[in-house]
Amino acid sequence: MSKTIKTILSNLQTPVKKNFGQHFLINKHKIDFIADKLLDYKNDIIIEIGPGLGSITERILESTSNIVCIEKDRVFSAYLRDKFGSKKRFAIINQDVLKVNFNEINRLQDKMVFGNLPYNIASQIIIKFVDELHDKKTVGIFMFQKEVAERILSKPGLKSYNAFTLKIQSFFDVKNILNLNENDFWPPPKIKSTLIMFTPKQADRYIVDNYAEFSQFLATCFKAKRKTLINNLQDLYPKEKILSAIEIIATRQDIRAEKLREEEFVKLFKYLYRYR
Structure with missing residues (x-):
């Protein structure tokens, strides 16, 4: 050919x-x-x-x-x-x-x-x-x-x-x-x-109604890989709300983004979106 x-x-x-x-x-x-x-x-x-x-x-x-x-x-x-x-x-x-x-x-x-x-x-x-x-x-x-x-x-x-x-x-x-x-x-x-x-x-x-915000959320989660998820997200959401969400979704507060599954990111975003 x-x-x-x-x-x-x-x-x-x-x-x-x-x-x-x-x-x-x-x-x-x-x-x-x-x-x-x-x-x-x-x-x-x-x-x-x-x-x-x-x-x-x-x-x-x-x-x-x-x-x-x-x-x-x-x-x-x-x-x-x-x-x-x-x-x-x-x-x-x-x-x-x-x-x-x-x-x-x-x-x-x-x-x-x-x-x-x-x-x-x-x-x-x-x-x-x-x-x-x-x-x-x-x-x-x-x-x-x-x-x-x-x-x-x-x-x-x-x-x-x-x-x-x-x-x-x-x-x-x-x-x-x-x-x-x-x-x-x-x-x-x-x-x-x-x-x-x-x-x-x-x-x-699907996260249709707030897709742009979800994209920004993901980029922020991975902004600095050595930082914890909490530290990365503080630019977007109140720290106390992030802590509450992490306690519900993850077992450790010092967890980093690369350890969370896709469905956990979705749950985390849906929880935090109310406090943007």
């Missing part, structure tokens, strides 16, 4: 753009695996971030699904429009994904979002996904470099466990569904990749 990609790039007279994080998935079995996972949501509109030359896009269009691709590369965008533009179930947005509002894409239909994310902006994209769709029951399937994947999947007590982890896990159950090696791509990256599924948590777990 790498020969086919090289031929297409040669015909398009375009190089692989490293600044766009372009690495093309060439392992057919893993392409099929991903496409099959996406087609579990064929009744939703599928949003594909960074379709590249359309190997997964093509598989989706073989079904009855509608797909909207977001592709920053002008050459690839034009190529995909020429290749799939005659299909009514296909649309493409030639824009930087960080400038696209997911909520503006087909407001009347449920969405699922997929992306083989550029390594250099993967964290920004996933935070955008959570910010915009945390209360929309939207499933996401994303490919990350191993280091970012470890932060997303992290657990209390691990060094990789931080506000980024909690912001995601407070609204989505996350699961590693596929590991990918360097040779699964062309050109091969220098790192391994992980495919993670984001499944929305039950509606009663």
